[in-house]
Amino acid sequence: MNIHEYQAKAILRHFGVPVPEGHVVYNGISARDWARRLGDGPWAVKAQIHAGGRGKGGGVKIAKTADEVQKYAREMFGMTLITHQTGPEGKVVKRVLIEKGCNIADEFYLSFLVDRATSKVTLMASAEGGMDIEEVAAKTPEKIFFEAIDPLAGMTGFQARKVAFKLGFSLHQVKQAVPILQNLYKAFVEADCALLEVNPLVLTKEGTLICLDAKINFDDNALFRHVRIRDLRDYDEEDPMEMEAGQYDLSYIALDGNIGCMVNGAGLAMATMDIIKHSGGEPANFLDVGGGATIERVTEAFKIILSDKKVKGILVNIFGGIMKCDVIATGVIEAAKQVGVKVPLVVRLEGTNVALGKQLLAESGLNIIAADGMADAAEKIVKAVKAVA
């Protein structure tokens, strides 16, 4: 789960990490009033969307007067911000962060994430702050430092000092950096983050360190123990169909093609998308109904696929382990009755209770194209969709 920059900064502030004073606003008048309340300018006016690269798209402005703050904020509200992370359709700005500006002397990069190779939380740091870190990694990987953190000891003082010295800090700055790094790690662990990124960490002309931007992504699997974090979710930022799917514990991701897929298991679901493409078609979605799906969940999955107007055909590919084929068959039949299936439907079933599942489908009176094996299923749905189009 992603949150906005202003929400991430509030979490960091709670953990004692220095961030600029600021306030989120929903209209231009409040923007001006909050700017005045924050003290003298300049101020940063920052569009709040769940994507990076906002500055290049006009989503970050520096204002010298309170009236300018209002003007920039007004321009941002309702604008569709397109960055390299939003996709071509962009995202509409509905919240704007007004912040006290600071005098930047130097910029640094910090992030914490779980490294699969070491199975440890790892700090990634670079003196090349304010830039796209993926670009730094590609061009000058030697400028990025890694520090794996022992889960029992936590972020130790000597590790924090080591990183701070590598970043080229003076002793005065090292003394500020150590608690910042330790508190960021504490925030990462206590809030069950998947990614915590500060880019840039700024050294001001006055010699203080402050986190000028912050991005947090939470581990979805740990949200059950963080009720306050769950409440930070901004539904405007999420795909309505992915959200609907989430209500039923379905893993759904919309794609650009026209063949809807319903599969059990993430690996098989990805492989089904792959084989559709391999057979000359384009998948409309990734949909994993999971292992313990009920008839209700399968029905909802089917409704979600059918609500996508791009879908010109559906491929159901089930290899039952936990999932029983008769449950899938019953769900498909239920959904078809409730919503009505007007597009070609290819079903491939294998695994637990396969005979019963096939029998239910055959007796349902629905117009279902049965398939043997993945290749056969993919070829049949691609052919059927091409015939319709």
Add this chain to the structure above:
Amino acid sequence: MSILIDKNTKVITQGITGATGLFHAQGSREYGSQMVGGVTPGKGGTSIDGFPIFDTVADSVAATGATASVIYVPPIGAADAIMEAVEAGIELVICITEGVPVLDMVRVKHYMECKNARLVGPNCPGVITPGECKIGIMPGYIHKKGPVGVVSRSGTLTYEAVWQLTTRDIGQSTCVGIGGDPVNGTSHLDVLKMFEADPETKAVIMIGEIGGDAEEQAAAYVRDHMTKPVAAFIAGATAPAGKRMGHAGAIISGGKGDAGSKKTFLRECGISVADSPAEMAEALLKIWKP
């Protein structure tokens, strides 16, 4: 011979009184596995469908001599269940549970560092040595005893590979589902080393996914140390970057871990890579005759 489990393996089920745990304990017993009991705190001394229940894993080990455990407890208690099994002296812990918080697994891995137990999973289908022992949720009937080792991050995609082998009358030595999470107990590389050392395994199918570099590490081992032929498939060629495809591990970030670069590297290491998931068995047969 086989790897990890055989007909002598005694298994206890943690979370046996849940619907999923009981269903699959019964399924494993029907397959012929020695399912010697279960653990549900507070229900010790009772039994369910002939399985004796114990309050703790330690009690169950003392009473049954079990050396393996399989975990079906919900995510909130999964990490605790793994550590309890390890502490009780269980040698092989197989965690089926999906949705375990990643930082719980970071702590579990650290806890296991100096212990002599092996963890498979979490978020995995389990392990099966066909004809001898099935621990997990895979449908038993699709398997057949034979010479091919199968290792995979994905559950249902493993069944797919197994079915392709079985329908061509080629059996499997052991099939290991290592799970789709970023932090898990056993890697592709660990399993390849075991297959290389196992005289019964003559060839291997490895199924990977986008994300991370575990497949690349395994491939480097194949290139440098493995004498047995290996075929592979990498799922997720059509997955867009930055989107999490169900498995928390299956995400392309920073231009790393995409299917194309993985396939290229695997081929450079002498692995026969299938472009379509329907051709996993065919890819193996191109470089190996049973």
